[in-house]
Amino acid sequence: MTQPAGISLRSVCKTYLGRGKTVEALKDMNLECPPGSFTALIGPSGCGKSTAMRIALGLESHDSGEVRVAGKTSAHATVRGITGVAFQDAALLPWRSVTKNIALPLEVLDRNPLDYKNEIRDLIKLVGLEGYENALPGELSGGMRQRVAIARALITQPKVLLMDEPFGALDQIRRRQMNVELQRIWSETKSTALLVTHGIDEAVFLADFVVIMHANPGRVVEVVEVPFARPRSPDLFADPLFHELTDRIAKVLHAI
Amino acid sequence: MRFSNILSSSVALRNFFILIALWEVVGRMDWVARGALPGLSEILVRFWIDRGDYPGHIWATAQSAGLGFLIGNVLAVAAGIAFVLSPTLMRLARGVNIAIFALPPIAIAPILVLTLSGMAPRVTLAALGVYFVTMSATVIGLSQYDTRSADVVRAYGGSNWKVLKLVRLRGAVPDILSGLRIAAPNAVLGAILAEFGGGGRLGLGTYLLGSLGRGDPARLWGIGLVATAMAGLSYAVFAVISSHVLGSTRSVTLNTAITDTGSDDRRSGPVRLLIFVGTLLMPFVLWWAFIRATGVPDLIAKTPYGVFEYLFLADSSAIARGKLLAALGQTIPIAGVGMVAGLCFAFLLAILSRMFPGFIRAFMPVALVTQAMPLVALTPLLVLILGRGYSVTLWITISVTFFPAFVLLVQGIQRVPQSVLDLPRAYGASAWKEMRMVSIPAALPYLFASTRLTVPRALLGVMIAEWLATGTGLGNLLNQSRGYLDFGMIWTVAAVSVLLSVAFYYLVLAVERRTLKHFGMQNVE
Numbered sequence: 166m167t168q169p170a171g172i173s174l175r176s177v178c179k180t181y182l183g184r185g186k187t188v189e190a191l192k193d194m195n196l197e198c199p200p201g202s203f204t205a206l207i208g209p210s211g212c213g214k215s216t217a218m219r220i221a222l223g224l225e226s227h228d229s230g231e232v233r234v235a236g237k238t239s240a241h242a243t244v245r246g247i248t249g250v251a252f253q254d255a256a257l258l259p260w261r262s263v264t265k266n267i268a269l270p271l272e273v274l275d276r277n278p279l280d281y282k283n284e285i286r287d288l289i290k291l292v293g294l295e296g297y298e299n300a301l302p303g304e305l306s307g308g309m310r311q312r313v314a315i316a317r318a319l320i321t322q323p324k325v326l327l328m329d330e331p332f333g334a335l336d337q338i339r340r341r342q343m344n345v346e347l348q349r350i351w352s353e354t355k356s357t358a359l360l361v362t363h364g365i366d367e368a369v370f371l372a373d374f375v376v377i378m379h380a381n382p383g384r385v386v387e388v389v390e391v392p393f394a395r396p397r398s399p400d401l402f403a404d405p406l407f408h409e410l411t412d413r414i415a416k417v418l419h420a421i
Numbered sequence: 422m423r424f425s426n427i428l429s430s431s432v433a434l435r436n437f438f439i440l441i442a443l444w445e446v447v448g449r450m451d452w453v454a455r456g457a458l459p460g461l462s463e464i465l466v467r468f469w470i471d472r473g474d475y476p477g478h479i480w481a482t483a484q485s486a487g488l489g490f491l492i493g494n495v496l497a498v499a500a501g502i503a504f505v506l507s508p509t510l511m512r513l514a515r516g517v518n519i520a521i522f523a524l525p526p527i528a529i530a531p532i533l534v535l536t537l538s539g540m541a542p543r544v545t546l547a548a549l550g551v552y553f554v555t556m557s558a559t560v561i562g563l564s565q566y567d568t569r570s571a572d573v574v575r576a577y578g579g580s581n582w583k584v585l586k587l588v589r590l591r592g593a594v595p596d597i598l599s600g601l602r603i604a605a606p607n608a609v610l611g612a613i614l615a616e617f618g619g620g621g622r623l624g625l626g627t628y629l630l631g632s633l634g635r636g637d638p639a640r641l642w643g644i645g646l647v648a649t650a651m652a653g654l655s656y657a658v659f660a661v662i663s664s665h666v667l668g669s670t671r672s673v674t675l676n677t678a679i680t681d682t683g684s685d686d687r688r689s690g691p692v693r694l695l696i697f698v699g700t701l702l703m704p705f706v707l708w709w710a711f712i713r714a715t716g717v718p719d720l721i722a723k724t725p726y727g728v729f730e731y732l733f734l735a736d737s738s739a740i741a742r743g744k745l746l747a748a749l750g751q752t753i754p755i756a757g758v759g760m761v762a763g764l765c766f767a768f769l770l771a772i773l774s775r776m777f778p779g780f781i782r783a784f785m786p787v788a789l790v791t792q793a794m795p796l797v798a799l800t801p802l803l804v805l806i807l808g809r810g811y812s813v814t815l816w817i818t819i820s821v822t823f824f825p826a827f828v829l830l831v832q833g834i835q836r837v838p839q840s841v842l843d844l845p846r847a848y849g850a851s852a853w854k855e856m857r858m859v860s861i862p863a864a865l866p867y868l869f870a871s872t873r874l875t876v877p878r879a880l881l882g883v884m885i886a887e888w889l890a891t892g893t894g895l896g897n898l899l900n901q902s903r904g905y906l907d908f909g910m911i912w913t914v915a916a917v918s919v920l921l922s923v924a925f926y927y928l929v930l931a932v933e934r935r936t937l938k939h940f941g942m943q944n945v946e
Contacts, residue, residue: 222576223576223578224572224576240578243576243577243578244577244578248576250576252573253569256567256569256570256572257570258567258570258587258588258591260591269574269587270573272587273574273578274577321577327576
């Protein structure tokens with residue numbers, strides 16, 4: 166059986182116990198990311214979008230339902246390096262150089278970073294950080310740090326790329342630049358991407374599908390297909406059709 | 422920024438030279454207690470005459486302090502890691518940790534000399550002096566880590582051990598280094614105190630003790646200054662190292678996630694009770710095991726039961742109890758009075774210094790130097806100046822309490838953000854009102870923290886003074902018992918002074934928790 170490198174969450178439930186009352190973080194959450202697609206997960210704070218992603222990463226357990234990442238359980242997928250991950254604020258280790266931060270997943274997976282010299286060099290080129298191989302995170306700008314985090318997510322050549330608000334700490338201008346970069350990187354690596362974000366325009370610009378979630382209990386309320394052809398240029402941000410779509414999504418988001 | 426740094430350090434330098442000049446004049450004119458404070462030049466001349474003696478003594482002290490520092494810190498870091506991995510273990514070891522923190526080194530120096538031989542007592546006391554500081558620094562450093570980085574490691578299936586290795590350990594290095602910095606002078610102090618306890622021909626402590634009867638102030642000052650320089654140098658070495666490491670460790674962005682603590686409170690009642698009992702028993706079990714391991718005969722080395730027997734079951738118990746209670750009656754009041762006076766003085770001065778920032782700049786270097794000065798070296802000098810009455814005990818207690826409290830309080834007050842200060846000012850509050858509303862409440866947690874910190878120091882100060890000078894109280898009882906080979910009493914005094922110190926510590930902690938809860942504040946570690 167060939168294993169499709171998609172992500173699928175079926176009827177996933179997750180409740181938290183906190184301060185005497187239970188919080189339904191996810192109730193019957195369904196999410197299908199076809200292999201090679203780009204999906205954006207959007208919703209208000211507390212709608213469980215980060216929880217869904219942490220479950221897909223195996224960082225948190227779920228109470229019921231089925232989770233499959235590239236046809237495997239999330240824990241299996243992570244230890245084989247099938248998933249790559251990028252979090253908000255880059256989360257780089259401040260005492261490691263760019264190269265060594267990129268190599269971090271290899272060390273966690275008990276692989277020898279020396280075997281990946283070429284891959285690391287190619288990735289640094291891919292994210293446009295040539296000349297900064299030995300720089301420490303403190304010497305880089307916010308956008309550059311985020312590129313390191315993307316490169317780090319790609320070092321295991323993952324079939325699935327999970328990103329939790331990777332550009333949340335960047336300003337609007339830098340963020341748009343990174344959106345364009347991410348689209349290029351993703352199309353070159355041909356992976357399945359899942360992006361958790363607050364930004365509607367970021368979601369529409371990058372994704373094939375925008376999954377809208379609501380809170381209390383956390384659930385999917387609508388999946389919007391984005392029709393724009395690829396590669397998408399930055400001009401798309403000014404396109405009236407683009408705004409029509411973002412307005413529609415905003416309406417669904419605010420209809421609580 | 423740069424310019425003002427240079428300016429303030431030049432002011433400090435100027436004050437330093439003024440102080441030296443003043444010292445020289447006062448010393449030359451024999452103004453203080455008929456020559457008890459010689460001029461700096463006289464001390465240096467004496468130092469030159471004694472120059473043949475020093476290397477051997479310095480080397481001996483440095484050796485035992487260094488070895489103790491190494492052993493103590495290796496154990497402390499290992500313990501810190503173990504505690505972070507297992508909160509239950511940390512709870513179990515709490516009793517031992519507090520006992521080690523609170524024990525007055527002088528009280529256990531004699532029992533170490535009784536049970537161990539050669540350099541071992543000095544090394545042990547130096548190691549005990551560094552253990553608590555480094556252990557707590559390690560625990561704090563390992564507990565405060567970037568949870569997002571840890572998530573990255575976990576997202577690739579990394580175990581707790583991998584997170585510790587790749588994220589937390591390296592992140593804790595600055596904290597551990599600042600722990601080492603504070604621990605280093607403690608090692609010197611511990612080694613010198615053990616030298617007081619006996620054994621060995623060389624060492625600054627031995628040299629000091631031997632010179633005490635010669636009535637040569639210049640030599641005592643020389644030894645004191647050398648000991649201070651050793652302690653200060655060891656502090657400075659780690660200060661330099663940690664300032665080099667710090668830059669590359671701070672997280673570049675702010676971690677908004679809060680590390681969850683106290684998740685181990687979900688245990689059932691009986692389990693918690695069991696852990697509590699274990700915590701209480703652990704120090705005594707270790708005490709017993711230590712004696713069994715050294716194999717010293719029962720006559721000399723007393724187990725916990727041996728001490729109990731000595732105090733309550735033996736024929737001479739009543740006499741022993743009487744002596745002990747009399748000594749406690751002398752030691753406790755003076756330690757209490759000295760501590761309260763020192764703390765009040767520090768609190769007052771710290772609050773006032775908010776109004777006169779120039780004062781801090783001039784006074785802080787002096788305060789820091791006296792903190793690095795080993796207490797043992799200070800005591801003979803104060804005895805020279807103040808004589809052998811109660812006043813010397815009181816002054817030593819005040820000085821050992823005052824300086825650390827002052828430094829901590831000033832740091833606490835300086836942490837108040839400018840915006841918080843600006844608010845009352847913007848509404849036209851007077852300086853006094855501003856202090857009452859902001860500075861004093863802000864300093865309160867630090868006052869408690871410094872009280873906890875200084876409890877063992879106050880007891881240590883009193884006991885050293887009693888041992889060396891006044892011939893009263895617990896310190897004297899300990900010294901006398903050494904002479905009479907009253908082994909039961911030596912162990913009793915050691916145990917009682919540790920228990921006393923721990924009890925004081927918990928008393929302060931209880932008051933602190935209650936008060937700060939009332940004000941809705943957090944306590945300072």
